[in-house]
Amino acid sequence: MRIIVADSGPLIALAGLDGLPWPVALWGRVLVPRTVIHECVERAATAGSASILRACEKGVLEVCEDEALADELIALSLDPGEKKAIALALRLEGSLLIDEQRGRRAAAHLRIPHIGTCGTLVLAKRAGLVPQVAPCSTRVHGSGYFLSPQLIQDTLRLAEEI
Template sequence: MTLIVADSSPLIAFARSDYLDLVRDVAGTIHVPHTVWQECVHDLSKPGAQRIQQAVAKGIITRLDDPALPTSLEVTPIDAGEKAAIALALKQNCPILLDERLGRIVARRHNLSVVGSAGILLTAKNRGLIPAVGPVLDQWISFGYRLSNELVAEVLRRAQEER
């Protein structure tokens, strides 16, 4: 990949772990629509918000205006950030970093390539950028990031890690 559009949840998770550079190293340029940016940094006291703001200042993340929503997204029951991210990924014809189940379904219905946070971690481990995915997943779970037991088990299996 050389470009990815990101939704807020993965950005916040990676920011809280101080791994925004890792997303860039794996996926290339990170673009976010204005609505996603606002979701991430509207309250700078929230975990990860300042790191995301700093990542934009450093050029790790590029903030763009929200594109016009396709009619098919206007009535979709996903949040405004997910709609804007999907619309931007469609406009830029690139993959989307998205973890929410319904958002992933909608993105796939629009023929987008969907990458999840766990996929970024697996690729990073395979490239030798991180030693293990398990500790990062454990950290995210401690933050309250919702990861199903099945997903964690599958990611650990693919990473050839044990609990």
């Protein structure tokens, strides 16, 4: 069984698609540091917060205690959830589900395999979990979650939809 550690951005985006089970189907276990859960649900108005809490209660998302941060992570200009997700992925030698560019660069520097929301959508299509990526990316983008036009085009190309 493989493990992926999730940051808040992809969880919020996938919750808006009722797609929180997809990472479980793709990777086996989805671990989420407590700080990341707090970021997702600290405001009841956060899109998907109720879905994220239900997924935690059902065990779809496994909430983990926060890891102590190594000096190299403390110095990074990342939000607390990203740092905690990276620290957990490092300790477990797992993959990382993260969208924020600075976090992805840090993961690459630390040699942590990582993927974002759009990559997850492509894999979900390939696994037969969603019929098309385009409607999903449109919904995510329409909800106010930032996806650059270039990222959407690249994603649709990888999904063989353009």
